[in-house]
Amino acid sequence: LENYPSKHLETAVNELSKLPGIGRKTALRLAIHLLKQDEADVDALGRSLVQLKKAIRFCKTCHNISDNELCEICQNPKRDRSIVCVVENINDVMAIEKTSQYRGLYHVLGGVISPMDGIGPTDVNITSLVQRVTPEKLTEIILALPATIEGDTTSYYIHKRLKGTDVLITALARGINVGDELEYTDEITLGRSITNRIPYNHPSGK
């Protein structure tokens, strides 16, 4: 066990080290860095995190984050409302928006199916996606999920759930390296993989 010279330091290190990718040594370095900053700056950080969780909302249609009931993209009359791009997370929306290659809507799953992590199909926003197809008269759903086993599993599951509808299912062109996350893909590759999207076919042919 570590022996902290102050319980306030210990509490801060405990809390910081709960963040993904931040171990106890990094947490201690961050805490010591904060101690050297002005109180107003540390306050601003603390308040921004509390406010983030308290004030942010999720778009009731696409689950993107929003400051309102509907996100800016769902509210934008210039977007093509017949296409929905399905992504794992909010940062994927931001990554695709940055390419300026896509003018349709989104659907944020909030995760991908991962039996190893106990994440099943009902833990991600798939049912609400299926329920959008008919009322919104969708003509195309683009599966823009990570090129990982979990991403592929999720794509396949969505494809199965959409059988019987006549929506076209496409997937990102696989210029993306297998195993890579969307947000780490360079903008040109990501933009091109949307432009060159292809009909979705599961390898098994089912």
Place this chain on the structure above:
Amino acid sequence: LENYPSKHLETAVNELSKLPGIGRKTALRLAIHLLKQDEADVDALGRSLVQLKKAIRFCKTCHNISDNELCEICQNPKRDRSIVCVVENINDVMAIEKTSQYRGLYHVLGGVISPMDGIGPTDVNITSLVQRVTPEKLTEIILALPATIEGDTTSYYIHKRLKGTDVLITALARGINVGDELEYTDEITLGRSITNRIPYNHPSGK
């Protein structure tokens, strides 16, 4: 410029990316992670940081952090009050304490002299160290600074400032790899380098 779907998200990312070693992509990932946590957990993190800065104090003798006017080490009657170990930062105190090889007191400089970063001798707690020698009847000062150019410069400067006092100046045995920070040194090496500490002699022989 990034286009954030929420100004609360943007503020949180701005604040998080001010932390050392955290870029905007990592900040966004951390923010999205926090959005998925319970509000109570995010509150606990935010409050712990504000509280850290607000409630923590610095020991008036050694500048270690403390919940009181004097830190636990300075208050401990079992410590050898004639030896002071000079370190750069609070985490170095914790690293040395963990070795259980040292029973003296500390002096936390709060940094090392680094002209490149605009940190001069008066920006770190060196004068208060010099002022401890006579009233506290110190017999030994151990220089436990990083094995970097800045650490060496600081050791040499302290050595010069202490000329004329008859306190013995020692330095950590250089089992520590040049360029390494103390906190990343394994406990055995760090413990041994305190046990085998050697008289301080600047390479120039001055």
